[in-house]
Amino acid sequence: MGIKSSKLEDKQNKPPLKDEEGIEYPPPRQTPHHCRMYGGRGTAVSMDVGKLSTELSHFLLSDKLFHCKTEEEFLASGFYKCVDYPDLESHIYYEGYFHSTSSDQSVPSMNPRYGSTFDKPAAPSAIRAFYVAFRSLNAEALQKISDEIRKLDVDSLMPLSSEVHPNTAQSMSKEELEQFKSRREKQDKEQIEKNKEAVETLSDLFDQSEGAKYRELVLSDLAVQVHYGQGVPFKSIGWHYDGINSLFHLALSVHGNRELYSLAADEPKDKETPVHLNVDKLSIGDVYISSPYLFRHAVSYPEQNWEGRTIAMQARFLMTREVLKSVHGLSQEVKEAVAACVSDVVEKGFKYPTLEDVKRAELSLPNSSS
Numbered sequence: 255m256g257i258k259s260s261k262l263e264d265k266q267n268k269p270p271l272k273d274e275e276g277i278e279y280p281p282p283r284q285t286p287h288h289c290r291m292y293g294g295r296g297t298a299v300s301m302d303v304g305k306l307s308t309e310l311s312h313f314l315l316s317d318k319l320f321h322c323k324t325e326e327e328f329l330a331s332g333f334y335k336c337v338d339y340p341d342l343e344s345h346i347y348y349e350g351y352f353h354s355t356s357s358d359q360s361v362p363s364m365n366p367r368y369g370s371t372f373d374k375p376a377a378p379s380a381i382r383a384f385y386v387a388f389r390s391l392n393a394e395a396l397q398k399i400s401d402e403i404r405k406l407d408v409d410s411l412m413p414l415s416s417e418v419h420p421n422t423a424q425s426m427s428k429e430e431l432e433q434f435k436s437r438r439e440k441q442d443k444e445q446i447e448k449n450k451e452a453v454e455t456l457s458d459l460f461d462q463s464e465g466a467k468y469r470e471l472v473l474s475d476l477a478v479q480v481h482y483g484q485g486v487p488f489k490s491i492g493w494h495y496d497g498i499n500s501l502f503h504l505a506l507s508v509h510g511n512r513e514l515y516s517l518a519a520d521e522p523k524d525k526e527t528p529v530h531l532n533v534d535k536l537s538i539g540d541v542y543i544s545s546p547y548l549f550r551h552a553v554s555y556p557e558q559n560w561e562g563r564t565i566a567m568q569a570r571f572l573m574t575r576e577v578l579k580s581v582h583g584l585s586q587e588v589k590e591a592v593a594a595c596v597s598d599v600v601e602k603g604f605k606y607p608t609l610e611d612v613k614r615a616e617l618s619l620p621n622s623s624s
Contacts, residue, residue, distance in 0.1 A: 293549030485557035510564035
């Protein structure tokens with residue numbers, strides 16, 4: 255796991271970090287914010303960061319959802335017990351799945367961990383109100399992403415390949431060669447149409463115009479994560495990419511501390527481009543927006559009791575299996591173009607709700623059973 259130290263730029267005279275496989279990483283730098291970087295999939299990424307007010311942070315934390323203590327309380331509140339670090343037997347991890355649309359009813363969606371289809375319950379009204387307020391405050395920025403993605407010319411990004419390798423051509427008769435070219439042209443056209451459909455759906459997912467069919471799906475898939483007990487040190491962290499529903503992702507620290515590690519380059523990546531190990535040290539009220547679908551990342555947690563527990567909310571696109579299918583399989587060229595549309599807006603930053611914004615949004619919601 256990880257990238258070998260020879261590909262990482264180490265400008266600090268400090269001991270390297272090692273993961274469980276013994277691969278060395280240089281001491282991490284603070285993640286650059288509000289600028290373009292390049293993830294491991296060769297695409298542009300940016301990270302916007304903010305800090306909620308103390309009043310709003312405490313208002314959100316006061317919800318009873320964040321005060322489950324026994325396994326019975328967690329399970330009764332919609333959480334599942336997870337084991338991501340089997341070698342750390344005393345690490346305790348619960349994850350709950352909710353939605354943050356304006357509706358107080360369950361909505362059909364997918365489990366972000368297992369991919370299974372189920373009816374996702376509504377988050378408590380105060381929590382949903384935070385995301386409703388965010389979408390309202392940033393409707394113009396979200397619409398900008400939608401418009402820029404919709405402008406992409408997939409035909410020019412994915413030109414038909416007409417050339418056949420000479421060795422391939424020599425091994426075929428004229429008739430076989432024509433059939434081969436015909437099959438490949440058909441496959442190319444099918445891929446272009448598939449990518450056009452994906453681009454249209456991705457644009458729709460950001461669309462905030464009146465009557466847009468997916469208007470409330472951005473940041474409406476919530477995973478509430480609670481960690482305590484044995485710590486997760488750097489050597490044990492699990493490097494991964496998120497799914498495409500994290501093309502636009504908001505992470506909010508509700509309580510406790512954690513460290514987000516990421517791997518990204520400052521320039522378009524090639525064999526000579528140094529890849530940096532970055533870190534963000536996160537605590538209550540810290541919030542960031544990025545595209546963890548496009549860069550490798552992992553999280554470490556300190557050793558702590560329940561009172562010091564780490565609570566974080568991860569918000570992604572709320573996708574059904576049909577929506578996921580329509581955006582699956584982007585070509586590298588189209589993925590890079592879509593990523594640039596998102597990165598350009600994320601780089602400029604977003605507005606984060608105040609306590610007054612959230613309370614106002616909560617008043618506009620249907621009554622919550624929570």
